[in-house]
Amino acid sequence: MQDCTHRCWRRGSAGDRNQEEEAEAAAEAGNGSQLVMPEDGYEWKKYGQKFIKNIQKIRSYFRCRHRLCGAKKKVEWHPRDPSGALRVVYEGAHQHGSPPPPSAAAAAGCGASSNKYELGAQYFGGARPQ
DNA sequence: CTTCTTTGACCGGAT
DNA sequence: TATCCGGTCAAAGAA
DSSP states (O other): OHHHHHHIIIIISGGGOOOOSOOHHHHHHTOOOSOOOOOOSSOEEEEEEEEETTTTEEEEEEEESSSSOOOEEEEEEOSSOTTTOEEEEEESOOOSSOOSOHHHHHHHHHOSSSOSSOOSOOEESOOSOO
């Protein structure tokens, strides 16, 4: 029923619309002040973004380019301090027999020339002995 | 034309 | 039981 729709409509996803204009110019100019996602050398596709009330943070959901690959990535950051505390959570492993593309790997380890995303602060919260 | 990003809505599980 | 949260998929628009 529309009950759920109503709730979601108000606090589901419509509440986290905070995307500014394109930072393409900034990215090309070498500006790393905007929010950038930690490039790990793999190709990811964003399939969702939600605001987690429990932690008061924005969580982005990424999936491997290949659908058969069970690799997933979750990035969560503060709505007020995107470059202040970034938490990246990796789930699963790549099975598509295609190691990190040399393009991204080279860009990430050589320089931020063709780098689509810049790496500001990488915090791994999954490093706990569960 | 193809590909990726973004937003909304729905679902399932948990309480 | 109903409600809430987190998580995922789909469609549209833009590049």
